[in-house]
Amino acid sequence: MNPLPFDSHTTDIARRTFLRRTGAGLGALALDALLSPGMFAAGADKRRGVVNPHHHVAKCKRVIYLYQAGGPSHLETFDYKPKLKEMHGKEMPESFTKGQQIAQLQGKELKCFGPQFDFGKFGKSGQEICTQFPHIGSVSDDLCIIRSMYTEQINHDPAHTLMNTGSIVAGRPSMGSWLLYGLGTETQDLPGYVVLMSAGKGGQMQPIAARQWHSGFLPSQFQGVKFQSKGDPVLYIQNPPGVSTDSQREIVDTVNHLNRIEHDRAQDAEVQTRIAQYEMAFRMQSSVPGLMDITNETQQVLDLYGANPGDGSFASNCLLARRLAERGVRFIQLYHRDWDHHGEIKAHLELKAPEVDRATAALITDLKRRGMFDDTLIVWGGEFGRTPMAQGDGRDHHIKGFSMMLAGGGIKGGLTYGATDELGYNAVEDRVSVHDLHATILQLFGIEHTRLTVKYQGLDARLTGIAGNVVKGILA
Numbered sequence: 511m512n513p514l515p516f517d518s519h520t521t522d523i524a525r526r527t528f529l530r531r532t533g534a535g536l537g538a539l540a541l542d543a544l545l546s547p548g549m550f551a552a553g554a555d556k557r558r559g560v561v562n563p564h565h566h567v568a569k570c571k572r573v574i575y576l577y578q579a580g581g582p583s584h585l586e587t588f589d590y591k592p593k594l595k596e597m598h599g600k601e602m603p604e605s606f607t608k609g610q611q612i613a614q615l616q617g618k619e620l621k622c623f624g625p626q627f628d629f630g631k632f633g634k635s636g637q638e639i640c641t642q643f644p645h646i647g648s649v650s651d652d653l654c655i656i657r658s659m660y661t662e663q664i665n666h667d668p669a670h671t672l673m674n675t676g677s678i679v680a681g682r683p684s685m686g687s688w689l690l691y692g693l694g695t696e697t698q699d700l701p702g703y704v705v706l707m708s709a710g711k712g713g714q715m716q717p718i719a720a721r722q723w724h725s726g727f728l729p730s731q732f733q734g735v736k737f738q739s740k741g742d743p744v745l746y747i748q749n750p751p752g753v754s755t756d757s758q759r760e761i762v763d764t765v766n767h768l769n770r771i772e773h774d775r776a777q778d779a780e781v782q783t784r785i786a787q788y789e790m791a792f793r794m795q796s797s798v799p800g801l802m803d804i805t806n807e808t809q810q811v812l813d814l815y816g817a818n819p820g821d822g823s824f825a826s827n828c829l830l831a832r833r834l835a836e837r838g839v840r841f842i843q844l845y846h847r848d849w850d851h852h853g854e855i856k857a858h859l860e861l862k863a864p865e866v867d868r869a870t871a872a873l874i875t876d877l878k879r880r881g882m883f884d885d886t887l888i889v890w891g892g893e894f895g896r897t898p899m900a901q902g903d904g905r906d907h908h909i910k911g912f913s914m915m916l917a918g919g920g921i922k923g924g925l926t927y928g929a930t931d932e933l934g935y936n937a938v939e940d941r942v943s944v945h946d947l948h949a950t951i952l953q954l955f956g957i958e959h960t961r962l963t964v965k966y967q968g969l970d971a972r973l974t975g976i977a978g979n980v981v982k983g984i985l986a
Contacts, residue, residue: 559694561957568956569920569986571696573689573887574831574842576870579670579716580849583896583905584913585934586859588655590629590638593932594898598624602899606935613664613907614852615899622933623900626856635924642863645871646915651924652874652883654916654984658928658937661894661909661944666716666850669893669909674722676948676973683726685948686841688973690732691725692962693955697838700801701735704834706844708824712861713848723843727966734843737802737830801837804829815872825869832876835886849892853904874917887919887954898933911937914947920954922986945978953980 585591602620629638632647637655639647646653663669668678675682683691686703695702705723709715723734772778804812804826805819812818817826824846831842846866851858870890877883895912896905911930917923928940949959952973959978963970 559690559692561692561962562694564956565958565961566953566956569885569954570887570918571885571955572835572840572842573686573889573919573951574835574873575844576828576866576873576888576890577843577845578849578866578890578892579718579845579847580666580713580851581669581892581894581896581907581912582849583851583855583859584657584911584930585625585896585898585905586627586855587640587643588638588913588915589657589911589930589934590640591625591898591930591932591934594622594934595624597622597933602933606931606933607899610910611664612897615897615901615906620899622898623905626859633924635926637924637926640863642859643867645867649871649874649917652878652917653923654921654925654927656914656916656927656942656947656981656984657911657930658939658941659891659895659912659914659944659947660937660941661912664894664907664909666893666907667719669907670716670718670722672944673893675726676945676975680721681724681726682971683728683732683973684723684734685951685973686723686734686843687725687728687732688952688962689841689955689957691728691964692952692957693840695838695840700834700837700839702839703732703734703841704839704843705734705736706827706830706842707736707847708822708827708844709847710824710862710865711848712851712858714850714852716847716850718845718847727971728964734841801833802830804833811876814876816868823869824865825872828869828873829876832873832880832882835877835882836880851896851904852906853902855896855904877918883918885919887921887951888917889951890915890917898935908935910935916984920986922984925984927981927984940981940983942981943977945974946981949974949978950981950984954985 585594600622602622607620625640628641630641630647631637632639633650635651637647637650637653639650639655641647661669661672663672663678671680671682672678674684676685690702703723707718720736723736725731725733803819804817807817807829811829815825815829817823817829819826824844827844831844834842848858849862874883874888877886877888891912891914895908897908899906911934928942929938930936931938952959952962959972959974959980963972965971
């Protein structure tokens with residue numbers, strides 16, 4: 511028997527496969543650490559993650575992340591500053607800004623810019639919320655408002671990347687991918703991680719790169735899937751004319767048979783992912799169209815959200831998020847993309863607030879009615895805040911202090927946590943970093959953030975990097 515020529519061997523086996531097959535079993539050990547048994551079984555009822563059992567008792571099963579892209583102003587949402595209002599138009603004290611990182615206002619005259627709207631006290635908890643958000647105010651006793659967030663990145667794209675992946679380095683797994691890797695999925699007919707987009711009026715629209723929901727160095731099965739809010743929710747979800755479901759099933763079976771042959775030959779985990787994804791795509795052809803059709807919701811529910819079927823709005827996406835949650839999707843992320851208010855912030859917020867106010871409160875109300883609120887974590891916020899200093903009649907990017915809102919899923923309601931200084935510049939009390947937020951979210955899912963790791967480039971990589979503390983004060 512003649513041996514295969516060397517060039518044939520290198521052609522037939524990919525480099526990563528060759529490395530897995532050599533090195534005294536090192537590749538096999540790495541693969542075992544990465545994948546749990548049955549993770550890619552296409553017919554499994556539930557794909558289990560590597561955190562099995564949980565590190566501790568889980569408080570929630572899923573997260574709906576209402577991501578307000580562009581940087582909502584904490585000073586016109588959740589952090590009232592009467593002192594800033596009093597100093598409107600006066601010079602910003604140099605003690606706040608000297609030597610600090612500022613985006614577009616660097617080197618310019620800095621004037622205080624007071625809150626553009628009144629705030630009111632809402633609920634039994636008396637939380638202070640801008641009066642432009644009365645519906646959110648109506649559920650204030652269910653909310654935890656963190657006023658002491660801070661971040662490291664002052665420009666949109668790296669700030670998005672940090673907020674979603676815990677790193678400014680592109681190519682790291684997103685938080686949703688880490689959760690799927692850790693816990694697996696609870697649905698076989700839909701992706702475990704779904705992304706929806708919307709845009710409205712008032713503000714500059716933020717481009718959002720697909721790497722914000724990518725799986726990075728984790729297997730690609732764990733990346734998010736973007737659903738379109740208008741038209742076909744997923745490209746090519748419908749069979750071409752003349753192609754029946756039976757013939758499509760035959761095609762998928764044939765392709766997967768070939769893929770299994772390839773996997774037996776090359777022992778490449780990504781081929782197993784491909785098999786599972788073909789099966790998922792086939793099942794989605796039946797499950798997704800019905801999921802996205804909200805016309806079968808009652809008029810009462812549509813009115814609750816302010817949703818109109820097929821309009822692609824934030825309100826409709828919030829209703830879709832509830833429907834996705836009901837069907838076992840673990841990580842649901844809604845991007846609403848025009849919160850970048852460098853100018854005309856008052857006029858723009860008068861347009862922007864109604865787009866999200868009713869729907870956010872409706873989602874909380876609807877989940878409570880359906881018995882899903884206690885095990886669903888809701889997160890509301892953007893990548894950073896806005897400056898207390900004026901940029902004309904708007905506000906610049908700000909990283910030293912801003913607000914986020916959480917509810918449900920093990921979070922203490924009716925709580926205002928942390929504080930910025932009297933002008934809303936620095937987070938000064940119970941400061942919460944992006945890594946702290948990620949550590950806390952993992953904690954709510956029963957995961958100890960320091961133990962959810964993967965060997966990558968010789969290091970134990972994790973969502974929280976080398977930092978992160980659980981914010982125990984916000985836990986119920």
